[in-house]
Amino acid sequence: xKSNNINQHxxxxxxxxxxxxxxxxxxxxxxxxxxxxxxxxxxxxxxVPETLHLFNTFNVHATWAVVGFxxxxxxxxxxxxxxxxxxxxxxxxxxxxxxKELENIQSEDPFHFAPSLIRLISSxxxxxxxxxxxxxxxxxxxxxxxxxxxxxxxxxxxxxxxGHTISSIVFPKNQINEEHLAICRENxxxxxRGNESSWFYDISANERRKYIKRALRLLDTYVNISxxxxxxxxxxxxxPLNVPSSRQIKPYSKKLRMLEPLRLKRIKDxxxxxxxxxxxxxxxxxxxxxxxxxxxxMHFLREVLTHYADxxxxxxxxxxxxxxxxxxxxxxxxxxxxx
Numbered sequence: 001x002k003s004n005n006i007n008q009h010x011x012x013x014x015x016x017x018x019x020x021x022x023x024x025x026x027x028x029x030x031x032x033x034x035x036x037x038x039x040x041x042x043x044x045x046x047x048v049p050e051t052l053h054l055f056n057t058f059n060v061h062a063t064w065a066v067v068g069f070x071x072x073x074x075x076x077x078x079x080x081x082x083x084x085x086x087x088x089x090x091x092x093x094x095x096x097x098x099x100k101e102l103e104n105i106q107s108e109d110p111f112h113f114a115p116s117l118i119r120l121i122s123s124x125x126x127x128x129x130x131x132x133x134x135x136x137x138x139x140x141x142x143x144x145x146x147x148x149x150x151x152x153x154x155x156x157x158x159x160x161x162x163g164h165t166i167s168s169i170v171f172p173k174n175q176i177n178e179e180h181l182a183i184c185r186e187n188x189x190x191x192x193r194g195n196e197s198s199w200f201y202d203i204s205a206n207e208r209r210k211y212i213k214r215a216l217r218l219l220d221t222y223v224n225i226s227x228x229x230x231x232x233x234x235x236x237x238x239x240p241l242n243v244p245s246s247r248q249i250k251p252y253s254k255k256l257r258m259l260e261p262l263r264l265k266r267i268k269d270x271x272x273x274x275x276x277x278x279x280x281x282x283x284x285x286x287x288x289x290x291x292x293x294x295x296x297x298m299h300f301l302r303e304v305l306t307h308y309a310d311x312x313x314x315x316x317x318x319x320x321x322x323x324x325x326x327x328x329x330x331x332x333x334x335x336x337x338x339x
Contacts, residue, residue, distance in 0.1 A: 011278030012316040013230075015271065015308050016243060016325060017055075017062040018130070018193055018284040020170055021121075024111040025067045025136040026286070028098055034111060041111050043291025048117050050298055051287070052124050058305040061126035063322040065170035065193075068134035068155040070114045071162055075102045078113075085154055088135055091147045095135060115162070122164060128321035130168035131155045139177035140203070148180045152187060167323040168192065169240070170284075174203060184240050190326040193284065194244035198226040201245075221250050222262040228270040230279040233329050241329065243322045246270055246282045249304070251289035252296035264300065268307045275315040280325070 020026070024034065024041055034041075055062055072078045078099065082089060089096040102112065121127050134155035137148060152169075159166050168191040169184055171177075176194060184192065195201045200213040200220075220226050229246040247270055250263065267283065274281035283304070290297040311317040320328065 012318055013271075013275035013278055013311065014280045014325065015060070015274070015317060015319045016280055016282040016322060017060060017319070018170055018245075018282065018322060019051075019062060019064050020132055020172075020284065020286045021064050021070070021114075021118075022067045022132055022136055022172070022286065023070055023114060023288065025069055026132075026172060027288070029094065037288075038111075040288045040291035043294055044114070044117070044287050045110060047290045047294055047298065048287055049120065050294075051290070051301065052121065052127070054298070054302060054305055055127070056124055058309050059126070059319065060305060060308070061128070061319045061321045061324060063128040063130045063168055063170075064118075064121050065130040065132035065168070066118055066159075067132045067136050067172075068158045069112065069136075071118060071158045072113050073115055074109060074113060075099070081154070081158070085134075085150060087144075087147045087150045088137075088154070091142060091144060092135065118162070126319075126321065128168060128323050129159065129164040129166065130170060130322065131159065131166050132170050133172055134158070136172045138173055138175050139171050139180045140173075140175040143177055143179065145179050145183060148177075149183050152183060156187060167326070168243075168321070174245070181240065185238055189240045191241045191243050191322040193282070193322065194242040196226065196229045196245055196247075198229075200226070220266075222259050222266060224266060224269065228273045228281070230270060230274040230277060230281050232279055233325055239326075241326045243280070243282060243325050245284055246274075246280070247284075249283055249285040249301070251285075252293040252300060254293070260300070264303055267304055271304070271307055271311055271317075275311040275317040 023044070027037060069078060072081070082099065118129070122129055134151045137151045139148060156166055167189060169189050170193045174195050181192065195203070200216040216225065229244070231244065233241065233243065247267055249267065252260070270281050308317065308319070
């Protein structure tokens with residue numbers, strides 16, 4: 001056991017946590033059936049408060065990337081707003097049809113709208129509200145800069161009206177587009193979440209190899225075949241700053257339950273490596289993935305955060321939101337520039 005007396009001059013590791021909060025907006029066009037997936041979506045009403053409780057217990061700072069559509073109370077509010085988003089509706093006709101086909105629900109629809117949960121998240125300390133775009137926009141499947149600019153403008157506006165100033169973005173399906181990053185810079189966003197530095201995490205790679213890539217990503221969940229993906233944040237020029245993913249926390253699987261110790265060890269090893277090297281370890285997941293198998297998923301998350309707490313005690317590891325990483329690095333960059 002290492003001493004609790006941390007060397008204050010030694011560079012300490014950092015845990016970054018981000019969540020893709022999208023409800024059914026991230027699933028409706030991916031072949032998921034509402035009835036089949038309702039346990040995951042309804043389960044969000046329980047697992048988000050429990051996740052916040054765990055974050056508060058372990059003093060974990062987290063970035064919640066929210067789809068802008070989720071701020072509305074119902075379909076009527078959304079449709080009224082979409083009248084001023086003509087480019088989005090014209091560019092994504094299937095989305096426009098889907099919105100119009102939604103049931104005429106007056107109350108808060110847990111499949112698509114979650115203003116109360118967003119308010120709950122922002123009421124907790126050290127929780128950053130980021131954007132997951134307004135309409136869950138795919139930046140590689142729809143590269144039109146005019147459409148993305150309108151989408152981002154709407155996302156920032158609806159967030160601002162609800163008291164949130166957005167500094168960070170997580171791109172849906174992790175589709176990174178350089179031209180869209182430039183638009184983020186125009187809108188003063190400070191950070192985005194990039195992908196792991198391995199060819200089978202690169203979604204722009206040859207799609208004919210997608211099944212190979214999926215298989216390798218699944219294997220990498222349990223066995224270290226691509227590295228820990230820890231890193232030291234360097235200042236990208238220009239901004240926004242890339243705060244890449246290190247590991248996605250996959251949901252509990254009954255079929256693969258015998259491999260759960262390996263899945264947990266994979267993440268713990270990455271955290272430990274970052275703590276010892278003074279580097280960043282960035283984990284992320286979708287809240288709806290934890291909606292089903294609630295007990296098992298929350299137990300897994302508690303185990304991860306308990307390990308983080310041990311590393312905090314023994315190595316001085318800290319927890320930061322994506323924007324806090326930028327804020328810290330900005331201070332360092334300014335100090336270096338003044339020398």
